[in-house]
Amino acid sequence: MKFEYTFTLSGTVSHVCIQDEVPSINTLIVDHDRRSLLVCDVNTERFARAVAGDTDAALCVLAAGEAAKNWTSIEAILRSAHSAGLGRDGLFIGVGGGVISDMTSFAASVYMRGAAVALVSTTLLAMVDAALGGKTGFDLFDIKNLVGTFYPASHIYMPVSSLASLPAREWKSGMAELIKTAILDAEDKDGEFLALLASLDSTHTIKAGDTLVECIARAARIKGRIVQADPKETGAERIMLNLGHTFAHALESSVGLGQLSHGEAVAWGIARACDLGLALGITPPERAAAIMALLRSFDYELAAPYPVGNITLFMNALNSDKKKKAGKVRFVVPSAEGTELVSGERIEPALIARIVGAN
């Protein structure tokens, strides 16, 4: 199976290719004068070497995980690019999951005021969410992605064969974003995508003709359309991708960045969004029940309050959310079809406190 899509974000064309094999650097570098830098972490180095093949492309290998998503790693990427002699017509190639995608794209966006970037996504999370949409960044002052840019990759490869070695925790992390995408798909009026996810083989094995590959392609298409309609999150479309994330980012901050997988936090956040939507009369009870059942089937921690973490830190992090408007935190909740954005004015702080188990 091979799926190809093209999206245009703020004038930049992003080519998305979901295919079996890891692409070769020669398919990424059309202009052979162009110098390139491969960026990966210790877990994805073998994929980066596969991309490089027998070329002498420069390689920057970072520590793995959210804890490495900091300025030190960005500086290491910039240093490698400078040492390799990349000009502003150089190409940064990020090979890995969401953290590598975000950091490679950020480094490219600020290197000499912007060099090109291509991504090779090797995790489910990166394929269905992080790699597509132009959001880049790193963590600062324990705030996730406090520093970042909008900078779409020109090419995004999703070699599904790379998922064969994905650890169970990473599968679980990516699955939460897949579920999120299925919930917010306003065109999926019959809940077909949610049903497809509920039918997935729990052993997560990628097989030829697999439903999972179709789900990945479907999620990429949905996300691509949303970000194309609203590339810089100034409209009404893109904010919907934030379903579960307002709660999730605060949870990740309060537990300590890197302690939870992003998807575990997102799954918990979707459960809280269901609670909020129910309390506000926006989420129909049967829809909330279906979403909760699907989340439970993938074994996510859904209890409120979350078993670990500090509730004071949580509330502080929630109140410094990036997407505040006029000083108020906004939430996305499931609606009868798709999702709805609820403005901060409509929500009593006591309701949020009750939903996250703060009292």
Add this chain to the structure above:
Amino acid sequence: MKFEYTFTLSGTVSHVCIQDEVPSINTLIVDHDRRSLLVCDVNTERFARAVAGDTDAALCVLAAGEAAKNWTSIEAILRSAHSAGLGRDGLFIGVGGGVISDMTSFAASVYMRGAAVALVSTTLLAMVDAALGGKTGFDLFDIKNLVGTFYPASHIYMPVSSLASLPAREWKSGMAELIKTAILDAEDKDGEFLALLASLDSTHTIKAGDTLVECIARAARIKGRIVQADPKETGAERIMLNLGHTFAHALESSVGLGQLSHGEAVAWGIARACDLGLALGITPPERAAAIMALLRSFDYELAAPYPVGNITLFMNALNSDKKKKAGKVRFVVPSAEGTELVSGERIEPALIARIVGAN
């Protein structure tokens, strides 16, 4: 005298206002819900306090000079913004010269993926060059502005009364960019702008109805038109602003960032561009002579080789120039009217070495 211009760069409208007095924060913050952060250095703190008036706007005071143009300062700005509770609808206000403009705009461009920025320029250099055009950045690995973005300010105030206290060295630095702008003004076929500069009072006192204020306004208009035509330096217009800068950046790197004023380096670089233009038969001898005479009248160091600095470092820095194309450094040289871009293929390395005194 008051001059007002409006330019549109990649969709962002930049309002430029050249006026006598320092503006009040109330004229900058139209939406009063919007939180703001004033950024300045120890030399411009009093102007920042004048902008703030009796409001409790947050203030971030940095060390002054090129040596402070680093990640540590950027992190300090981001920390102040975060502590002050700025959301992505917050406003960063940079009050100072080129370094403060570049760093405040960079921090704003990456804070939560982009907050608004306004600039209050208090030096000649910032007024005639740095504040206008959306280039942001800081220095890394001893390379000037290795890290940066294109991110135009929404409002740029140029309160000429702030120039009264400008040190002589800063005057000299800004004057080089004024001279550069006059040289590249292709519409100034009679050399009227250059003649106006040659007529300037060498004591640099701003007086009501002063020629200097007219020169500042003229330079701002010329630069505004160029950057509007080519906001991201992908066309043929903006590269012309690089006159003298390819040599200047390499000189600054080889002498050590912050040792020379930017303008001193640019003046020397313009002299080298004249040498190159003469050698290539592009710059008419009488035009080169007029430019050199004007530079001399402002007492710039014009000798090649430059009296201080390491020539090996210089050549290395020159060869890692940001604006290389296909691996070749390009140079802008004065032509009969305005300037011309010379591609790297046309230039023997030995010629450059001779011009900068490397052999």
